[in-house]
Amino acid sequence: MKGGSKFGRLMSAMVVLLLALAGGALIALSPDIALPLTILLLPGLLALIMDRTPGCAVARAIVLFQGAACVHPVIDAWYRCAGIDGCMGYLAEWPTVLRVWLAAAAAWITVQVLPVALKVLDDYRIRHRRSVLMARRAALAEEWGLEDDPLR
């Protein structure tokens, strides 16, 4: 468990490092795409700063969801726009921004809802197991009279 959290922290640092490297490379290769991309990934970047969960699990999910939503617009912008203004006009238009940010919102909702749903499912399983155990216990107590004097 301790190792797991350590691994999580390492992975988190690696993600941040990889994102930083990717961001640096993008700024160096294509600074006109980097700025609008920053706007598209803004929720994920903010989440990376604010997330206190182990391994920045929430931010990681948001960034991955946003990354998936950004792939097609960024590739299109790579071939079809030039200059910061052009790329801003192409990438930072509202439908694109809304789609990417909705992906971020979906990621956040998924991260919030999925544990609760899993816990509900687990509770159901445990309740069933408990009732089985209680029934068996009652049967043993009834058959062997163990409630009165377990070790007669």
Next chain:
Amino acid sequence: MADDSLLALSNTLIAGRYAVDTSQTVAEAGGGLPAYLARDRMAADARRVALAVSRDASPRARHLKVLDEPIDNLMVPLGHGLAPIAGGKGEGYFVICPPPPGPAVSRALTVWPERALLELVLRPIAGVLDVLHSRKLTHRAIRPNNVFQSAPGQPVTLGAAWAAPPAMHQPCVFESPYSAMCYPACRGDGSMADDIYALGVLLLTLATGRLPMAGLDDPTVIRWKLDLGSFAALTRDLPVSGSLADLLRTMLAEDPDHRPLPAALIDLAPTRGRRLAARPGRRSQHPLMLSDTAVFDARTLAWALFCDEKKAIQFLRNGMVTQWLRRALGDATLATQIEDLVRGRMAETKPGSWSDPTLVMNTISALNPRMPLCWRGTALWPDALPSILAEGIASRSELMAAAEELLLADVLNSWSAEADRPGRPEPPDTLLQRQLMQGGGPGALLRLFYGLNPMLPCRMPMMASAWIASVQDLMRFFEDTADSAGDSLIDLHIAAFIAARADRKIEMQVGGLASAKDAESFRRAELALLRDMQTRYHPAAMPGLAKWVAARLQPDLDRWHNKPRREALLARLDALTHAGTVGRLLELAEDPVARAADVIGAQRATTEMAMIDAELAAIDRNDSRRFAAAEGFGQAIAGGIGLSAFILMAMSVLLR
């Protein structure tokens, strides 16, 4: 219904034919014992006499067994057994005899002519005694109220002597001094010479028409007989004709060996004129005063020592007795013999409480070998041990104490070795009895009592109205009274009774019962004993006893862990209780294989229950941890979905 009443009637008959009516007594017929009218159902309701056996005095079992056919001029036993007492007062034991032919000769004592005396009294009774002698039996109840005559001129009939211990009801006068000085219960079977003696006194009584030595108390009678000799003492103030006097002199001889046998009395011709030349004992001119008794010879010295044991020990220790024997009586041999006994006593480094009584007993035996065993002021003949115990338990605790001491100190054997006493029956085998006394625990004396008196009933107060004399009777009693019984049926007293009356195996089980260390082991031993007693002595169903046993088995059933099995056992136990077999109840409760399986099952159940409890506790305890795990898992899944979507998007671009 008719069959039932017939069966009930046959159960109340003795030997299947004699019905006893205890509401009708037959006066005089018992010679001092209570006698009732009896009817012989197989002889047109012919009259018989039923002699009641006392609960405190054993009937003569050997006589009842051996005397199985009629003997002329004797009321022989026809049967014996239990019969109900009128008025619902329980049951009693009776000896059935033919009715006496007429009144007892004691009713109107008259002077009998010598010829009638010989023909109608001496010969018939001598004939009876001869038959008894041939069967190695004695009568020991020859006295005027036990001799009957149908009509003048008819031979007399000797009454019964089977329903009480030998000589128990004999007046002192009719016994030789050595028998008379014993308690009535301590006289023993004796020998034929004792019967001849009693017959001699009877002849004297009838010849003179009055009881000899009438009006004298028993110690005086004994003292005079010892002092003067029996014949002289008895005929002191009674006129007796010459030929009869010779006959009586031989019949009343001091030495039992000098008394004629019964056969010699049937035909008097060869013995007529025979005179005994018994050497008179030494007699001193100067008496030894011992208490208030002036002693002139060894015989009266023995009697005086017996009468006052304290003085006896004092006189023996200070040498007065030996000095008088040597100087006044002139019997140096006897004096030396007594000196040896006293010296042996004084040389004892650790004298016990039995040392002085043993010295007195041995001294008395040495002075007069015909004396009975004298122990702490009690005179007894060892062959009377059964009736001594019966009397001791019933009323005389000093007799009981004496009997206990005699057995524990092995006095009987040492006394028997002291002198040969011809004619007396062999002393009982005291070795076995001594072993029983020393190893038998607190109930040993009771056990001995029941063993030596096989016809007497158990003396438990609650059995006072029933005659419980065998283990079969006891089992029937248990069956009838188990409903009101407490936690235990077999106490120390009943255990002694069972040990004495049951077979060897049961006896050993009783020993195990006595050595039980706690209540639980006693309960188990008691139930096992009841089971074996039922198997051995009462195979029929005993639902009453089975119900009691079932209640006592409840703790065993409660120990069963498996509830359904326990309930099934209870139901089965209930069914078996009605069947009334104790053994099957115990089998059910004590099945070792099922019991072991039950214990193993209980252990497994306990283990499984502990595991369940641990798992339930873990479920309650790990709720928050499970939520954290679900959160981490959910986040990982969300990350996985995002990564998958990203890869799919990237692949779709690259493969476009």
